[in-house]
Amino acid sequence: MIRIVLPAHLRTLARVDGEVKLDVESPVTQRSVLDALEARYPMLRGTIRDHVTLTRRPFVRFFACEQDLSHESPDTPLPDAVAMGTEPLLIVGAMAGG
Amino acid sequence: MSTIRVLVGTKKGAFILTSDGKRTQWAVNGPHFGGWELYHLKGSPADPDRLYASQTSSWFGQVIQRSDDGGKTWNPPGTKPEDLMGPDGMPKGESNMFLYDASAETGQPLTTHQHYDGTQRPWELKRVWHLEPSLTDPDTVYAGVEDAAIFKSVDGGTTWQELAGLRSAKGHLWQPGAGGMCLHTILLDPGHPDRIFVAISAAGSFRSDDGGKTWHPITRGLKSQYELPDPDAEVGHCVHRIAMHPSRPHVLFMQKHWDVLRSDDTGESWQEISGNLPSDFGFPIAVHAHEPNTVYVVPIKSDSEHYPPDGKLRVYRSRTGGNEWEALTKGLPQQNCYVNILRDAMAVDQLDPCGIYFGTTGGQVYGSADAGDSWTAIVRDLPPVLSVEVQTLP
Numbered sequence: 001m002i003r004i005v006l007p008a009h010l011r012t013l014a015r016v017d018g019e020v021k022l023d024v025e026s027p028v029t030q031r032s033v034l035d036a037l038e039a040r041y042p043m044l045r046g047t048i049r050d051h052v053t054l055t056r057r058p059f060v061r062f063f064a065c066e067q068d069l070s071h072e073s074p075d076t077p078l079p080d081a082v083a084m085g086t087e088p089l090l091i092v093g094a095m096a097g098g
Numbered sequence: 099m100s101t102i103r104v105l106v107g108t109k110k111g112a113f114i115l116t117s118d119g120k121r122t123q124w125a126v127n128g129p130h131f132g133g134w135e136l137y138h139l140k141g142s143p144a145d146p147d148r149l150y151a152s153q154t155s156s157w158f159g160q161v162i163q164r165s166d167d168g169g170k171t172w173n174p175p176g177t178k179p180e181d182l183m184g185p186d187g188m189p190k191g192e193s194n195m196f197l198y199d200a201s202a203e204t205g206q207p208l209t210t211h212q213h214y215d216g217t218q219r220p221w222e223l224k225r226v227w228h229l230e231p232s233l234t235d236p237d238t239v240y241a242g243v244e245d246a247a248i249f250k251s252v253d254g255g256t257t258w259q260e261l262a263g264l265r266s267a268k269g270h271l272w273q274p275g276a277g278g279m280c281l282h283t284i285l286l287d288p289g290h291p292d293r294i295f296v297a298i299s300a301a302g303s304f305r306s307d308d309g310g311k312t313w314h315p316i317t318r319g320l321k322s323q324y325e326l327p328d329p330d331a332e333v334g335h336c337v338h339r340i341a342m343h344p345s346r347p348h349v350l351f352m353q354k355h356w357d358v359l360r361s362d363d364t365g366e367s368w369q370e371i372s373g374n375l376p377s378d379f380g381f382p383i384a385v386h387a388h389e390p391n392t393v394y395v396v397p398i399k400s401d402s403e404h405y406p407p408d409g410k411l412r413v414y415r416s417r418t419g420g421n422e423w424e425a426l427t428k429g430l431p432q433q434n435c436y437v438n439i440l441r442d443a444m445a446v447d448q449l450d451p452c453g454i455y456f457g458t459t460g461g462q463v464y465g466s467a468d469a470g471d472s473w474t475a476i477v478r479d480l481p482p483v484l485s486v487e488v489q490t491l492p
Contacts, residue, residue: 094157
């Protein structure tokens with residue numbers, strides 16, 4: 001079971017509270033997790049990554065295990081702790097004023 | 099007695115202001131979608147409880163929201179409340195995509211437009227600036243987007259198809275202005291169901307007479323002496339807003355980057371009507387609900403000084419279709435006022451006397467229940483106002 005923490009605005013959009021838990025088949029990667037997330041919450045399509053290119057939106061970050069994984073390849077396996085569900089994948093809106 | 103519903107889009111959410119026909123006591127409801135930019139909200143003329151909203155964010159992109167109950171509840175189109183809130187917790191909603199048409203039949207070769215540096219760049223969706231519901235069908239709605247294009251939905255906003263012929267109107271020459279290459283104005287001609295007018299910043303104004311299949315620039319008479327190398331160019335003019343009266347759709351009024359203009363031939367030619375305005379720079383322009391020759395603008399000092407001249411917030415009204423303008427100041431700040439009024443942030447109601455409303459970048463929404471003779475602040479401290487639309491409900 002993969003644990004995902006969404007930013008507040010996307011929790012509102014998806015109408016979820018707290019962490020999202022998803023079953024994702026191995027290998028667990030950014031791509032496979034986001035595919036599963038968007039399949040279950042289709043209203044999130046286009047909000048984390050581009051509808052067509054599937055590239056990460058510029059002001060979205062992926063953190064896990066105190067690491068910034070935003071610039072990793074979408075097909076790189078996520079840390080074991082994320083794949084085992086002991087640590088969540090954090091999807092974060094980048095810092096900005098305003 | 100009638101009810102007035104004012105739909106206000108701001109940089110941090112949407113607000114709905116309601117009053118009875120006296121327009122003296124207002125209820126303020128919101129924020130809806132707090133923290134998101136609400137570029138525009140508009141109700142369907144065919145079903146006033148059907149509202150569309152453009153919800154956008156630099157972080158999370160573009161979402162279209164729809165309400166079927168006058169703004170009490172909202173859902174991304176293509177969803178139903180029971181789908182989203184089902185007992186199994188498994189939402190089935192679909193977000194909505196705006197995919198530029200790249201098909202061989204209608205989308206080619208319009209794959210790029212000019213960029214600031216002179217290179218050609220692909221069209222990329224930034225946001226939806228304006229939503230224009232059909233005059234007759236609640237499920238049909240048009241969207242004006244950045245990078246400039248027009249999309250149409252016939253299923254209540256669930257799916258969108260680009261009317262790609264617009265980009266054939268010299269789209270390769272369009273380039274973004276400082277505010278982005280946005281299609282911000284869509285006017286539907288009530289007398290000719292297939293006629294659509296649009297305006298695009300730094301590109302110009304365009305008309306289709308066949309439901310959006312083909313388009314041509316309508317810019318003859320526009321002059322942009324300091325903005326374009328060829329002041330009379332067919333495309334490239336920074337049109338800020340176009341307005342019409344539904345009883346006289348062949349007459350158009352335009353607020354351009356500089357200049358206020360009028361066309362009496364469905365946009366084929368334009369004449370300047372700036373007359374005695376203290377500045378002919380500005381963003382919104384609106385027409386009185388019952389007097390097709392009564393027009394409103396809000397002069398702004400200059401292209402780099404986006405605030406009223408002399409710190410005095412003045413709406414200007416012409417009862418003669420232009421050239422002769424009177425300042426409307428009663429109830430508006432006449433000192434130290436340095437707000438702006440954006441292009442989609444002024445609208446009129448349908449009551450008699452006509453009500454007129456506008457929102458400012460300072461967060462005020464002003465209303466007049468006497469056609470502009472006097473004004474009151476309905477609300478003063480909202481986030482910067484991006485858009486104002488008005489519904490007159492029976």
